Amino acid sequence: MRANSEKTLARTGVYAFLVISAAFFLMPFYVMVVTSLKTMDEIRVTSIFALPDAPTLQAWVTAWQSACTGLNCNGLSVGFFNSVMIMVPATVLSILLGAVTGYALSFWRPKGTELIFGILLVAAFIPYQVFIYPLVRMLSQVGLYNSLAGIVAIHVIFGMPIMVLLFRNYYAGLPRDLFSAARVDGGGFWVIFIRLILPLSPPILIVAVILQSTHIWNDFLFGLVFAGSDNQPMTVLLNNIVNSTQGEKAYNVNMAATILTAAVPLIIYLASGRWFVRGIAACAVKG
Template identity: 55%
Template sequence: MTRSLPGERSVFGPRAARLGLYAFLFASAAFFLLPLLLVISNSLKPMEEIRQGNLLALPVKPTFDAWLTAWKSACTGLECGGVRPGLWNSIKITVPAVVISTLAGALNGYALAQWKSRHANLIMLLVMVGLFIPYQAMLYPTVKILSSLSLFRTYSGIILVHVVYGLPYTTLLFRNFYVGVPEEISRAARMEGASFLRTFRSVILPLSTNILVVVAILQFTGIWNDYLLGLIFAGNDNLPMTVQLTNIVNNARGSASPNVNMAAAVITAIPTLIVYFLSGRYFVRGIAAGAVKG
């Protein structure tokens, strides 16, 4: 048995650490991916295989029939149109809500970062209070306010709700990011005669690509996956995909079809996966640059 001399570097140290890191990453990936793979696998099975009860087995005769049923003919109550109507509703709700809440949060965050006053810290404290209050506690007052404005269960009302509930979160993220931006940049723009809004639009926003993508992705995920607010405030003509998915799963007409339910769940999740794949590198850059630091 040989012993390492003091100061001698062990040959197996870095290799063991690397193997341990790979093992941890593999276990973490498996923990999050196995449920998704299980859902996809069972969505590709016909009902004959589902009835055999072995949900962990791979499909013997994979088919996309359950996907087609979930997309265009699954019953969501009295109507049997699948999740297809909810896709366009979710897009109409999510895109403007993400754009408005992200840009408004950026403007608020930049203003609070530039405002060197104790009042700015007080307002930031109030923003954080609004961030940590569960929105379930504000549902009834929100319903009363929207009803008085004739916006309850309307397209404009559900967008307004998502924007207002998302502003504390986006403001906090942007404010933390803009605090780290050198003040000389804004000062130089003001010396050139640029106004506050001109400085924000022409100087600050071009420097904020990473944080804009981070906030937009987080907002998109939260709004797209929302169920409760869409159910209460969207109205019957604007129900998002998540509500359609729940109606399919809880539908009492006919026999239960787990493969159709799982296919509908995967279809509902595809847009968020596409967004992450297309903008993932910017998201990582934003995290690495401290976009979500506390």
């Protein structure tokens, strides 16, 4: 009886700690939601924790359609579609190139494999700010600066090191007998990759898609420097809305705009969180 009561007490303590921790980390999100549902008159006279007396979605509509970013008052909708056009091709290309390169470094091992892998590994930890000015000059020379193709290329380039690291380590843990048997049967580089390696890759592909898509969506620095005024992603427009100095600070619109900007990566994590955990576990086992 005493042992059971101690286990119950310990379990209760753990759950209480988890509930308190969750409430602590969710409190800012709660404040953002309730503030976005209030009018400015209500925000001025009530506590930030108080529920809205008459909830309204007007701030959300304004943030999406007509919030001003400088002289333009088109809201976040333009930035949303820009972010989609940047994220989708950059994610697909970086994962495809990372998978092929990781496959080559794991099974085919051309000359200089270890050197190439070492360079990619080092590049993954160099601060992005070091490369900004050289990249601006390079993209300007080839006519890709301030263009959609340019910002996609930047995300592909900087996504390659971590993608190669992920896929190379995952493929290195696959049984080499499968690869050797495919070689004996006459399979070439692309045949083995498409018909054997890719069908074994869903766990690492899921991890790569989640990591790369959320990283690209949340990016601010590259979008600000390389995208140009016509291709600014959602994060850049959010910064412009929040830091606008025209008139009063519309805290309800700012909160709504922040939630809208964070909605896509949040939905990705909520929808595929368990697959992400399974993919990480599978990679750990394979590695």
